[in-house]
Amino acid sequence: MKLSDLKNARWTLDHPELGTGPVSIEPYRSPEYFQKMRDKVFKQTWISTGKRVDEIPNAGDYFVENIDITSNSIVITRALDGVVRGFHNVCLHRGTQLVFQNYGNVRGRFTCIYHGWSYSLDGKNILKTEQDMFFHPETIEADLIPVAVDVWKGFIFVNLDPKPAESLREYLGEELLGLYDAYPFEQTTVQLSYRADLECSWPVLRDSQLDGYHLKYLHKRSAPGFMESGDDPSRHAWDFKLLGRHSSGSFFGNRARISADLSKVAPVTSLASRLGQTIATNTAANVPVDKWAKGVNPTRSENWFFDYLYIFPNMHVVFLGQSAYIVHKMMPGKAHNTSSWNARYFGPPVQADDLVSKWTSEYMKYSLRDLWREDGNTTIGAQRSIDSGVFRRMYLQDQEVLIRHADKTLNDYVNF
Ligand code: FES
Ligand SMILES: [Fe+2]
Numbered sequence: 001m002k003l004s005d006l007k008n009a010r011w012t013l014d015h016p017e018l019g020t021g022p023v024s025i026e027p028y029r030s031p032e033y034f035q036k037m038r039d040k041v042f043k044q045t046w047i048s049t050g051k052r053v054d055e056i057p058n059a060g061d062y063f064v065e066n067i068d069i070t071s072n073s074i075v076i077t078r079a080l081d082g083v084v085r086g087f088h089n090v091c092l093h094r095g096t097q098l099v100f101q102n103y104g105n106v107r108g109r110f111t112c113i114y115h116g117w118s119y120s121l122d123g124k125n126i127l128k129t130e131q132d133m134f135f136h137p138e139t140i141e142a143d144l145i146p147v148a149v150d151v152w153k154g155f156i157f158v159n160l161d162p163k164p165a166e167s168l169r170e171y172l173g174e175e176l177l178g179l180y181d182a183y184p185f186e187q188t189t190v191q192l193s194y195r196a197d198l199e200c201s202w203p204v205l206r207d208s209q210l211d212g213y214h215l216k217y218l219h220k221r222s223a224p225g226f227m228e229s230g231d232d233p234s235r236h237a238w239d240f241k242l243l244g245r246h247s248s249g250s251f252f253g254n255r256a257r258i259s260a261d262l263s264k265v266a267p268v269t270s271l272a273s274r275l276g277q278t279i280a281t282n283t284a285a286n287v288p289v290d291k292w293a294k295g296v297n298p299t300r301s302e303n304w305f306f307d308y309l310y311i312f313p314n315m316h317v318v319f320l321g322q323s324a325y326i327v328h329k330m331m332p333g334k335a336h337n338t339s340s341w342n343a344r345y346f347g348p349p350v351q352a353d354d355l356v357s358k359w360t361s362e363y364m365k366y367s368l369r370d371l372w373r374e375d376g377n378t379t380i381g382a383q384r385s386i387d388s389g390v391f392r393r394m395y396l397q398d399q400e401v402l403i404r405h406a407d408k409t410l411n412d413y414v415n416f
Contacts, residue, residue, distance in 0.1 A: 001299060003235035003252055011240045011401045018404045022393035027410060028201045029386045034336035036414045037202075038069045041313050042332065045413075046150065046157040046164070046171045048315035049076065050329035050342055053084055053154050055190065060105045060121055064089060065158060068340065069202075069332040074147050074158055075099050075110075079121035086147035086158050092125065093117050093142075110144075119144050152177075153185045155315075155327075172311065176243045179295025180309065188323055188346040192365045195342045196376055200383035202332035202339045203410070208375045209316045209328055210308065210402040212236050212249050218378065222370040224266065226253050226305060236399050238299040245312040245409045247402045250298055253305020269367070276360025277324045277347045278367060287322040296322070310402060312409050323348050326368070337383050343372055 012018055027033050049065045056063060062077035065086075073089035075098060091098050091112040098110050098119070109126060110119040118127035125142035134140065148159040150168035157168050169177060198205060215236060216227035229235060229252050239250040273281045289300045296319045297304045309317040316328040329342040345368060350357045385391035396404050 001238075001301065002231045003229050003238070004232040006235055006238075007232065010398050011237075012398050012404060015242060015401075015405070018401070018408055022395050023404060023407055025386050025391065025393060027407065027414070028203045028383070029336065031336050033414060034069075034201075034332070037332070037410065040416060041410065041413050042067065042069050043160045044165070045313055046159050046168050047313070048311060048327075048329060049156045049158060050315065050327045050344060051076075051156055052185070052190070053078075053151055053156060054186065055103075056084065058105065060107060061103075062099060062106065063103045064099060064101070067160070067331065068334045068338075070160060071334075072160060073097060076149060076156060076158070077106075077121055081122070083122075084149060084151065084156065085122060086149035087123050087144035088147060090145060091117055092140075092144065093128070098144075117142070153180065153183070155185070172246065173244045176246055176295075176309075176311075179241075179243075179248070179298075180293050183293035183296060183319075184323065185325075185346070187348070188325070189349045191345050191347050191350060191361050192368070193342065193344045194369065194372060195340065197333065197338065197340050198376060198379050199337060200339055200379035201337050201386070202330065203407070204379050204382050204386070205330050205339045205341055206313075206316075206406060207403045208379055209330065210247075210249075210310055210406055211400060212240075212251060212308075212402065213397060213399040214378075215251065218374050219371055222367065222374060225257050227251070228254060229303075234399075238297075238301050238304070240401050241295075241298070242405050245412075247308075247310045247405050248295060248298075249308040249402055250296075250301075251305050251307065252301075252303055255303050255305075268363070272360045272363040275356050276363075277321065278360060278364050281321065281324075292322055308402070310406065312406070337387060341376070343368070 012020055047067065051063060056076065056078045059078055059080045062075050065074045065076060074086050075089045076084060076086045078084050089098050091114065093112065093115055096112055096114040098112055116129040117125065120126050123144035123146060128134065128137065128140065128142060131137050148161065148164050150157050152168055152172060213236060227236065235252065237249050237251050241248045269278065272278050289297055295309065296307050307319040314330045316330060318326040324347045327344050327346065331340045333339050345364060347361065350361045
């Protein structure tokens with residue numbers, strides 16, 4: 001199929017509930033909207049930590065997940081029984097934060113630095129120092145407060161609702177589960193992690209990842225020519241899917257140019273891409289496309305660059321191939337015009353004694369950093385335009401249908 005075969009397609013029109021009019025920027029600028037979003041979205045839905053169960057393989061391994069919009073700090077840990085659990089990172093004596101490192105291992109127990117209370121890996125209070133000095137110690141409720149944790153394909157999600165209305169599988173929905181069930185997430189390892197605190201609202205950050213229109217314009221320096229289609233210059237996507245509150249997109253890439261011309265325009269990129277996994281590697285050619293998970297490169301195009309998967313509200317996966325993907329975690333900050341972004345790249349394991357795979361992995365760090373800087377640069381100015389009151393509404397074209405859909409999903413939650 002060619003992109004020009006999609007000439008009359010208007011994905012937005014297939015979903016009349018989305019409308020075609022200008023989009024309000026209320027969610028991007030209103031502190032009241034921000035508070036409703038906190039209560040109805042971030043306190044009630046499944047939030048991706050962006051991290052995987054294989055990152056805490058041993059009993060006592062833990063990581064901390066801070067959720068600024070709700071002021072929560074959560075510790076996710078693996079107990080002696082192998083189960084991954086979540087607890088509020090709160091000592092039950094006077095509320096002191098229990099662990100301070102983002103990642104670590106506690107040897108068998110969590111011990112509070114303040115007065116030494118201790119907790120087992122499954123959250124039970126096992127020591128109140130000087131217990132006989134407390135009054136009515138039998139009435140003290142001292143076990144750690146659990147947080148709902150659930151796992152999809154190795155990815156750890158949390159839900160701040162003490163009794164989530166749906167399991168994670170129900171929340172993701174059958175269609176999404178079926179599309180990505182066969183993707184071998186577990187065969188990769190995390191190779192880099194970037195984080196930034198941005199002076200922009202969370203929807204501005206979200207939109208910067210869901211945009212299918214900007215690729216060949218904003219990224220023309222870091223990914224030259226990859227996304228230009230002579231076939232139909234106003235097409236970027238092979239496919240968009242709305243998956244209930246979630247969504248996906250599959251995008252054109254000029255693989256012929258990547259594999260042939262690139263050696264002329266960017267010889268280092270070309271070499272790295274042929275030797276290992278980079279954003280330009282012709283991964284579509286490495287594994288027969290009919291062996292791929294149904295959701296990745298769903299049109300089985302030879303000229304495929306990457307796919308998006310957006311899991312509402314805060315997870316965005318960019319599939320670069322059958323064994324390479326990026327996970328973005330997009331979180332609101334403490335106020336409506338701050339947010340934090342974390343991007344982690346997962347690829348084939350790098351062997352310490354294999355210089356080639358180490359080099360291509362290093363190359364990937366810098367090329368992704370350049371791409372993300374381009375994305376990040378757009379966000380702060382956009383927020384200023386919004387907060388100043390000068391910029392009042394957004395006009396979205398058809399290739400921005402995922403933004404329109406995400407905006408409607410958010411409004412549906414907030415106005416429920
Ligand atoms: S606050 Fe943790 S032991 Fe006192
Ligand atoms: Fe981008």
